[in-house]
Amino acid sequence: EEIRKHPNGVVLTCSALKKAYRDRLRESTPELRFAFLEIAKSEAQRRVVARAASHFFNAALVDNQFATLESPVGEPDVLRLDATEPLDALQTQVSQWLHSKSLA
Template identity: 60%
Template sequence: MGVAGCGKTSVGEALARTLGWAFIEGDLHHAPASIAKMQAGQPLADEDRWGWLDQLGQMLRTQAPVVLSCSALKRAYRERLRAARPAVGFVYLDIDKPLALQRVAARAAAHIFPASLVDSQFATLEPPTGEPGVVTVPAALPLDEQVGRALALLAAHPSQETDA
């Protein structure tokens, strides 16, 4: 979980591969109206996200074990996912704004999310500091180090599943 550009897809795919679990790319499940909104440079509101989060929660319930990439920026969003699958764990990919902007700009041609929305992601973000079942990994680390840290930290929480 984390803001755009933090590496949710890359880390999530690598975690899923390492664990031998399925991977769900959360962005592929946004409603067409939400995708159009983002492509037009408009940030999503809570109302745009509830149905999406419910759909992802249903996938967590029925496709476990699974790694899901999902921004889950607010505690309320994470609680909605926890309600769907109480054992879910979160890997928070912590990134600073300049690096997030750089990464989002670099992938602009191939992604639904424009760099102009990075500020809104940081404005919406409620870091999961102190929440149960959350491990924090610096997004600036090389991918293999992020995955290694996430796995090591998650090993301390064996009952948790992973939402990267």
């Protein structure tokens, strides 16, 4: 309901690691799209260790997250992104993709 109050759309972040989670979100919001940040487990581990002092997510959780992940590759309305690219490049790619989808 809250999403429908914003006719121009909203951007939300969540892990939605399992297909069942994404399917449930899609059921409630059929126009929903996902930007999937692909990253190697070793790079994710490196990043988590580097920010350990300032973030709640510890390195021990990375293995669990990757074990739980069911890749959305092949699912409808999923944009695959290389998470090692600079943030501004990722933002541009997502914005262009969302804009092109809204024109279709």
